[in-house]
Amino acid sequence: MTLFRVSVHIVPRKGLLDPQGKAVTDALHTLGFSAVADVHVGRHLIIETQATDAKAAEASVKEMCSRLLANPVTEDYEIEAVKPV
Amino acid sequence: MTLFRVSVHIVPRKGLLDPQGKAVTDALHTLGFSAVADVHVGRHLIIETQATDAKAAEASVKEMCSRLLANPVTEDYEIEAVKPV
Amino acid sequence: MKVGVITFPGSNCDEDALFAIVEQLQEDAVLLWHKDHDLQGADVIILPGGFSYGDYLRSGAIARFSPIMQEVVAHAKRGGPVIGICNGFQIACEAGLLPGALLRNNSLQFRSMPVTLRVESTDTVFTNAATKGALLTMPIAHGDGRYTADEDTLDRLEAEGRVVFRYVDSLGEPTAAANPNGAMRNIAGIANESGTVVGMMPHPERALEPLLGSTDGLVLFQSLLSAVRA
Amino acid sequence: MSATPRPGDPVITPALVAEHGLTPFEYEKLVAMLGRTPTFTELGVVSALWSEHCSYKHSRPVLKTLPTQAPWVLQGPGENAGVISIGDGLAVAFKIESHNHPSAVEPYQGAATGVGGILRDVFTMGARPIAMLNSLRFGSLETPRVRFLVAGVVKGIGDYGNCMGVPTVAGEVMFDAAYEGNPLVNAMCVGLMKEEELIRAKAEGIGNPIIAVGARTGRDGIHGASFASEDLSEENEAKRPRVQVGDPFTEKLLLEASLELIRSGHIVAIQDMGAAGLTSSSAEMAERGDVGVTIDTTKVPVREAGMTPYEILLSESQERMLVVAKKGHEHEVKKILSKWDLVAEVIGEVIAEPVYRVTEGSKVVAEFPGTRLVTDCPQYHPEAKESDEAVARRTRDVHAIAELPSERDPAWTLERLLQAPTIASKHWIHRQYDSTVRTSTVLGPGHADAAVLRVRGTKKALAVKTDCNGRYVFLDPRVGGRIAVAEAARNVACVGATPRAITNCLNFGNPKKPEVFFQFREAVYGMGDACRALETPVTGGNVSLYNENPQGAVYPTPTIGMVGVLEDAAHATGLRFEQAGDAIVLLGENSDELGGSEYLAWIHGVVAGAPPSCDLDGEKRLIDTVLAAIRRGHVRSAHDCSEGGLAVALAECCIADRAAPMGATVDLGAWPALTTRALLFGEAQGRVVVSTANADTVIALAKQHGVPARVIGTVTDAASGLRITTGATKLAASTDRLIEAYHEAIPRAMARAAAEAVTRDPALAGGAK
Ligand SMILES: Nc1ncnc2c1ncn2[C@@H]1O[C@H](COP(=O)(O)OP(=O)(O)O)[C@@H](O)[C@H]1O
């Protein structure tokens, strides 16, 4: 077994209202970052888990996401990286 | 000018109490993911911004982070990816 | 004395603060609009509670860029009294008026309840009429109240007598059980170096009338009055 | 002009009609009204307006039997909220609404947007919201799914109300397997205004502009989106959830902007876009004003490109309002909205021609004659028949149920009952609600039978409470309906307020089932009986039908939201014993009734028997007695007997405030004919426990009112615990054990990892909290 560090992004599903993203966009505009077109705010999770290999680590984190970490009604998730620690 | 999508991670500074990470770890253990050693929860921001090139996009998002997006007292940030949309 | 209460978008204790000053203390007070640059001659500024900008991103993070905050910071630099209550404390920290930050309660839940505070410092504009060690009861109502700073900052705050209030139990002890949010060293309120800027999570403006259960907030405003009139 | 299909619109087929929830009969009515085949847009509009939610097609005739008038009622049913006068030129607007189904799917957002919706109903009347209440029903707290729902719903309610700065001050929560899979989430809002600021949602003035204000319109919660137009078939779109996401920050801005707008004199009407969004708000405003309207969907500010008129009309995006402004004042309206960083766009006009017309640019996509769109909805008179099972359940002899061996010690039973989540302290819940913002909360959650809010600038205060025991209604809908109102009134009286009026939320199953419609009709009749007897007219409410799970309908649950008035806020009376040596007086009479009790349900797993009888005349006299005694200053505390009966009521008086417990020594020897368990745990109605230093005066007052009254014991300090003698049996419990049972039950259950609630918490990413 090896310890893997798995990075996960969980973001609000497209089309749903993202009030936080909107508030940050507006704030950035006020600060003068007028080139900003859009912002979305989600969660970034770093999960350290034991697994036999990277594939197994990824599979297990996927299950965590679909069972618990991401809200199936409002969020999408994406595994960004799987690395041995 | 091109539209770039910049991905940013903002994470609680190491050593600070991370009750969210702990709560998620505990919840995962309760659900049988006993191989999980540790979890950290941060924010994941996706910023779409116009810029002349990727370097300029990155520089501008860095400035956003230090001025607004990350709290210098408690958070660290990291630009994860800069991609043309 | 004239008090200016800032209304940010999402402030929701601004009316309460105004009511407290005008109706309870019979002093002059005005609401100041976040988009303005004019403090309208206010001697004292209240950064009220609420959810400025929805508290999106981080509590207080966006509010500190409001036009009026430039004037508030200048007022504070001139030695003008400022009190940040709840969201106002968060804004004051984000704006650099006070050190540290307020993070999510360690319970990860909003907490609304009365707490007991011990007065740790009477060297501030808002506590000079209080007695050191006195216990005060007033409500808290926040989700992000865990005061956090690095150890050096905490030590300096302690050494300089800038920890103003601590959460304590009914015996006056700063126990873990008495700490409603996991704040480091049970800190409920702090001051700047000159004692003119104070930030606190509990709500003194909700503790001014016997009908509402506590009058322990009065001492803050009495302190303020005597300081401003002196 | 007549509407023509848009290119790309689906063809109207019987299947499409069915998917829109219209029966063939209703579709024929629609075709007859139009004199032609409807366009796709028209079908969408009518499916929304003729839905149960908007049309009350099954319930209206029954609702019409409710009393709605009193000299103090300024606005009865028919508006966004009811309004009563409280004197001094002030008025109170209040309303309750359900968000059951959205909360079952996504508890956090479902509950949050429910709070947002009811807030808008109140502030569109011109009132500033001053209090929120909620009434929740869940399945057994033993299941992880229920704990997940509880955590999400409570957080959703808290986050929204807290961010708005409106204190959440009262409510009720019950747990029963009957609500498994179909929780009930009812939210009530109470607002305060000057009488002259009352504004109604009635479109008026030919040529006046119709303005959409607030948030932009997105593709949220569009019904039947699965079969809509082409761009919907894109892969990502197919997954589009029906949930709506709330934004309390925008709502706070909308609140301030709306009140400013109403006071500015630039507008004639305002209505929130709630269920069925733009469609129902515009059609209802037109119908109330008896005028025509025309709306151009290309003018509506949208969040996403390429939205069709169908989508724009049916979107349920939150935090939006529809305003009818005075002609020529558009600029002023926009100015006020832009001060609060909100958009306002003129999207249509009030017209003389009696039509409801929707255009897409210059092209008419929907057009209905006159105001028949709302009025032509078919009305149904479903069959009502009590089932044989219901009769058998009610007539079962519950006294024959054998006691458990442990029950020989009634302290065991009492502790068990105090742990029942329905009875146990709800502190875990309401400590997440800001109950003190607005600095007017005299008695907040957990301290009294109802919440008390002082009215700034006067001596007055308001008392508010929600109530309903669905189990009673299930066993006997008529009696249960009466009790729901009577208990709400009793609770309000116990804090010192005169009950004034109610709003109600009727949560029932499928009305097409005769036994469900029987429950509905009888419960409403029962409510009406009580409202007449107690002089608390109905000023509004909401109907939520089809609350079913695979096992059948939920308990019929007509939640009552009661508002009362205290002439002097100083009379506000809490429920806890305060002073050792005070006499404990029981007002009202004990009886041998056990049916429908929490005791039977929780200890024996039996839901049967007739619910306690309800003597409305007696309730009225009891309320008058309690009020007279409180106003003359003779009452230190008052608490009514409800779930768990007299023993639980006494225990709560001792330990409700765990920081300041008291004890009590009580002798119930005066009722030798009653069984111990009926005496201790039966739920006879019309009883209030008061503590007083002037027992003789209180008893004399009760006599004058014809209310039975008796000194049953003495308040002691906590060390003596709670001791009750019932002739043969003795109950003795330490306050520590009672506190442990009552205060730790729910926290302990919730600590058992409602894992999803923790890990999926949207606020983890730093949203409003
Ligand atoms: N149970 C009820 N008792 C009395 N009036 C009711 C009841 N249910 C609904 N109403 C009234 O019918 C009108 C329409 O209600 P509703 O459709 O729920 O309003 P909304 O447009 O806010 O959704 C309201 O004025 C409401 O008060």
Ligand SMILES: [Mg+2]
């Ligand atoms: Mg409405």
